[in-house]
Structure formats: structure tokens, C-alpha cells
Amino acid sequence: MERDSLFLKGLTGEVVTVKDPNYNEARQEWNRANQKFPLIIVYCERRQDVVNAIHWARKHCVDIRIRSGGHHYEGYSNGDFVLVIDISRLNKLKLDKKKHILEVEAGAKNTEVYDFVGSNGYVFPGGTCPTVGVSGFTLGGGWGFSSRLYGLGCDSLLELELVDYEGRIIKANKNCNADLFWACRGAGGGNFGVVISMTFQLPKPTQRSVTFIRFYYVNTTIAKQIDVMNIWQNWLPKLDKRMTLVTSFYNAENEGLGIFGTGFFYGPSKLAKKILQPFVEIKGFRLNLEESSFLEAVKKVEATYPPFEKFKSTGRFVQRNYTVEELKNIGTSVQSPPDGSVYAAISFYALGGEIKHIDKEETAFYYRDAKYIMGVQSVWIEDKYARDNQEWVRERFEMIKNMTKGSYVNFPISELKNYDKEYFGGNAQRLKRVNQKYDPFNVFRFPQGLK
Structure with missing residues (x-):
């Protein structure tokens, strides 16, 4: 015990090790398909806890992972034999109603921010899943149901504070460390x-x-x-920017083939119904529209998410319209789900609107001119089916890779070759230079991190 306390000397906050009874729960992330076994998890409750954790990790030559909501698709906010800096308890919120400015500690989750701003009459262009960390969401660009009207999450960012490899707290905005501020709007967590x-x-x-x-x-x-895919691709370019949708073409265990769309329209339901009229052309269309406050709408979305899942999921940027034959290939890709899959889907996440009105080099988020993100995913329950489901997603990813240009860093996939070019396009080299400046010894390294 004394050896352990000496080894852990210098760490502050709540420190969880393999010997702690809550270790097994503490190491879990939202995607339970990713099972990692860190050496230490530090729940930081003050800024100094973060500083101390970085100093300790460097002193003991232990790799660092950074976790806020624990929603990284491939589990890169965790790892084997690493120190996890968990900032989820740094979650204070402050609102300046005169300037309409929100200050967020970086561990705050979507649901915490929504409750806070929504109860004060505001909207926040955050993500859909309630327990996603707002910092991770924003750093990767940040797509949600408000994106076409208010831009990506990173487009509302005015300033951030960051603890660097030496434990110094750095401020970044358009006038101070502007290169770092640029990079943090789209380079990923x-x-x-x-x-x-x-x-x-x-x-x-x-x-x-x-x-x-x-x-x-x-x-x-x-x-x-x-x-329906064909209607979508012809309908989306002229879509009212007040509407943002995701439409999924799926194969579910209890339903078979299905089509489901969901999203927000910042306007009356009568107009929403009129905008969606092209989809009525296909027999069997059913529509449910509910007018409410922003906060009430968010709560309805949050209610659709389970506490955790086991899945493999990723996404690519669509730059053009597809032929009927190409759409057929996309559609048939969900006709035969893998063994054990309870839900397999190809999903279309609408882009355009305010997203494309910012130049692709103005922030690190490069694929501003894409029409939508095409996602592919499979969800399973039993571990014995994990490999089959993961391989199924990888195979379909290779198919859509040939039809698309660029991958979304917030929908990552570990098998991606030349990942820096795929995630960041023409901004990749500039991002490497920024990383070399602010993390010259690559202290914050992880699979698919900037090098």
C-alpha cells in the first residue's frame, strides 16, 4: 500500500487504479465494444488536477488519454496501461445574458448545457446524444440538429483554455494563439x-x-x-437552412428493412410539412411533427438514446449526386446484416446551410462544401458477434470510401489509411505544424493523433 501511495504521489483529484472496487465501471466508455484497461484514471475536479496529472505522466513515462464524455467511437479517449485524464467533473456553466455568451468548463455534457441554456430561453448548436462531452463534440467540428441554421458547434466558439504539455494554461482565440484556436475548430479531440x-x-x-x-x-x-435516397439527394441542395435532418436506411432485428428520419425545423409545423412534401411521393410515408420549445425538443431526442451500446460506426463526406446504380449498391448494403446485429444502417446527415458559408480554410474543419455525411453502422449485444459486425462495417466503409471524399473525424474508423489527409484534407499539413508548435514532444499522442 505504501509503495502504491509513493507511486501515485503528485496526482490529485479522485485517483482510480486497478485495485479500486469502482475501477471496472470507471474504465467503461459509451461504446462497450471498446474494452480498455488503463493504469490510472484521474477524475479532475480542479484545473490543478489536470496540471498535476500531466506532470505525473511525463515523469513516469506513461501515455495520456483525455476523456470528457467517453464517446469516442474507437475508444481513443481510453487505452491500455495509460493515464486517463477525465475532465467530466469540470462542468461549471456561466451565462452572460447581455452579450449572449456562454462559458463552459470542458467536461460539461450536451444534456447539461441544454438544460442550462434552454431554461434561460436560449438554444445551443450541440449534438444529439445527451452524454457526449461538449468539448470533444466541438473540437471535431460538431454536427447536430441545429447545424444548418447556426453552423457547426465549432463555429460558435469564441475562445478556449488548454493545459499544454508543460502544464501551462494557454488561452486561444482569434487574437491570442490564433493558430491554435484555428486548429481546435475541427481537428478532433x-x-x-x-x-x-x-x-x-x-x-x-x-x-x-x-x-x-x-x-x-x-x-x-x-x-x-x-x-427515398434519390429524393433526398435532389431535395437537399435547396432545403431551407432552418431544417437539419438525418435519414437512416436500416435493417433491424425485429423490423427488417426500414427508413426513418428525424431532426429539427426552426419554424412552424405547417411549413415543415410543406418542405417535406417530396417524400410523400413514395407510398407508405408517415410523418409526426411536434412544435415545442428548444429544450422540450432536445429532451425528446435524448429519450431515444440508451445508456450505452456496442457498435461499430463511421462516416464519410458526400460531394456529388449518385446514379441509380450507385444508390442501389448503397441500399443493398444493408440487405444482409451481420450475424447478431440488432440494427445495421446507412445514414445521411444533412450538411449545407450555414456550414458551407464558412471557407474550408477558415477553420480546421475542411469539408464545408459536402452535401451530407454518409454514415455506416452496426449495433450488437452479444460479444461473440463483435468481429462479424466490425468486419461488416469495414467492408461497407470500403465501398462508400470509393464514392466519397474525406472522413469525418468525429465518426472515426481505426482502419483508415492516410487518416490525417482523409480527416483534414487540405488543412492536414497546417495542423501538423500547429501540433509541432504546441506539443513538440508529442506528449498527447494516441492512435490517429496528429504527429
């Missing part, structure tokens, strides 16, 4: 240092209601999926 706070410019509060959209098709077939 885990690089450069440990972000401890973020400041966002909120849209001015309005009394305007949000229409929560859900639609689906009954008696779905492959042909119907292809027809």
Missing part, C-alpha cells in the same frame, strides 16, 4: 493539450418554437429505400 474551458457565442433568444420532425415508411423495400 486529444490533440495539442487538455482543453479545460470553452466560450461560445449563443444565438439571441427568441420565442420561436422548434418543430421536432420524425418520419418513417411502412412496408419498406430495397426499391423504396433507393427511391
Whole structure:
């Protein structure tokens, strides 16, 4: 015991090791398919805890991982024999109603921010899953149901604070460490240092209601999926920017083939119904529209998420329209799900609107001109089916890779070759230079990190 305390000397906050009874729960992330066994987990409750953890890790030559919500698809916010700096308890929120500015400690989750701003009459362009950390979401760009109207999460960012490899707290905004600020808007979490706070410019509060959209098709077939995909790709370029949707073409264990769409429209339900009219052309269309406050709409989305899942999921950027034959290939890719899959899908996440009005070199998020993100995923319950499901996603990823250009860093896949070029496009070299400047010894290294 005395040897352990000497070894851990210098660490502050709540320190969890393999010998602690809560270790097994503490090491889990949202994607339970990723099972990692860190050496130590430090729950930081003050900024100094982060500083001390970095100093300790460097002194003992232990690799660092940074975790806020624990939602990295490939589990890179955790690792074997590493020190996990968990910032989830750094979650204080502060609102300046005169300037409409939100200050967020970097461990805050989507649901915490939504509750805080929503109860004060504001909206926040965050993500869909309630327990995603706002810092990780923002660092990777940040897509959500408000993105086409208010931009990506990173587009509202005014400033951040970061603890660097030497334990110094650095401030970054457009006027101070501007290169680091540029990089932190789209380069993904885990690089450069440990972000401890973020400041966002909120849209001015309005009394305007949000229409929560859900639609689906009954008696779905492959042909119907292809027809809806074709409507989507022709309808999206002219879509009112107040509407942001994701539409999934899936094969579920208890349902078979299906089509489901969901999202927000910042306007009345009557107009939302009119905008969605092209989808009525395909027989079996069912539509549910609910007008409510922003916070009430967010709560309805949050209620659809389980406490955790086992899955493999990734996403690519779509730059062009597809032929009917290409759409057929996409549609048939979910016709035969892997053994043990309870839900396999190809999903289309709408881009455009305010996202494309920012130049691709103005932030690190490069693929501003893409039409939508095409995601592929499979979810399973029993561990014995993990390999089959992971391989199924990898195979379909290779198919869509040939039809797309660039991968979304917040929907990563570990098998991606030339990942820096794929995630960051023409901004990759500039990001490497920024990383060399702010993390010259590559202290914050992880699989697919900037080198």
C-alpha cells in the first residue's frame, strides 16, 4: 500500500487504479465494444488536477488519454496501461445574458448545457446524444440538429483554455494563439493539450418554437429505400437552412428493412410539412411533427438514446449526386446484416446551410462544401458477434470510401489509411505544424493523433 501511495504521489483529484472496487465501471466508455484497461484514471475536479496529472505522466513515462464524455467511437479517449485524464467533473456553466455568451468548463455534457441554456430561453448548436462531452463534440467540428441554421458547434466558439504539455494554461482565440484556436475548430479531440474551458457565442433568444420532425415508411423495400435516397439527394441542395435532418436506411432485428428520419425545423409545423412534401411521393410515408420549445425538443431526442451500446460506426463526406446504380449498391448494403446485429444502417446527415458559408480554410474543419455525411453502422449485444459486425462495417466503409471524399473525424474508423489527409484534407499539413508548435514532444499522442 505504501509503495502504491509513493507511486501515485503528485496526482490529485479522485485517483482510480486497478485495485479500486469502482475501477471496472470507471474504465467503461459509451461504446462497450471498446474494452480498455488503463493504469490510472484521474477524475479532475480542479484545473490543478489536470496540471498535476500531466506532470505525473511525463515523469513516469506513461501515455495520456483525455476523456470528457467517453464517446469516442474507437475508444481513443481510453487505452491500455495509460493515464486517463477525465475532465467530466469540470462542468461549471456561466451565462452572460447581455452579450449572449456562454462559458463552459470542458467536461460539461450536451444534456447539461441544454438544460442550462434552454431554461434561460436560449438554444445551443450541440449534438444529439445527451452524454457526449461538449468539448470533444466541438473540437471535431460538431454536427447536430441545429447545424444548418447556426453552423457547426465549432463555429460558435469564441475562445478556449488548454493545459499544454508543460502544464501551462494557454488561452486561444482569434487574437491570442490564433493558430491554435484555428486548429481546435475541427481537428478532433486529444490533440495539442487538455482543453479545460470553452466560450461560445449563443444565438439571441427568441420565442420561436422548434418543430421536432420524425418520419418513417411502412412496408419498406430495397426499391423504396433507393427511391427515398434519390429524393433526398435532389431535395437537399435547396432545403431551407432552418431544417437539419438525418435519414437512416436500416435493417433491424425485429423490423427488417426500414427508413426513418428525424431532426429539427426552426419554424412552424405547417411549413415543415410543406418542405417535406417530396417524400410523400413514395407510398407508405408517415410523418409526426411536434412544435415545442428548444429544450422540450432536445429532451425528446435524448429519450431515444440508451445508456450505452456496442457498435461499430463511421462516416464519410458526400460531394456529388449518385446514379441509380450507385444508390442501389448503397441500399443493398444493408440487405444482409451481420450475424447478431440488432440494427445495421446507412445514414445521411444533412450538411449545407450555414456550414458551407464558412471557407474550408477558415477553420480546421475542411469539408464545408459536402452535401451530407454518409454514415455506416452496426449495433450488437452479444460479444461473440463483435468481429462479424466490425468486419461488416469495414467492408461497407470500403465501398462508400470509393464514392466519397474525406472522413469525418468525429465518426472515426481505426482502419483508415492516410487518416490525417482523409480527416483534414487540405488543412492536414497546417495542423501538423500547429501540433509541432504546441506539443513538440508529442506528449498527447494516441492512435490517429496528429504527429
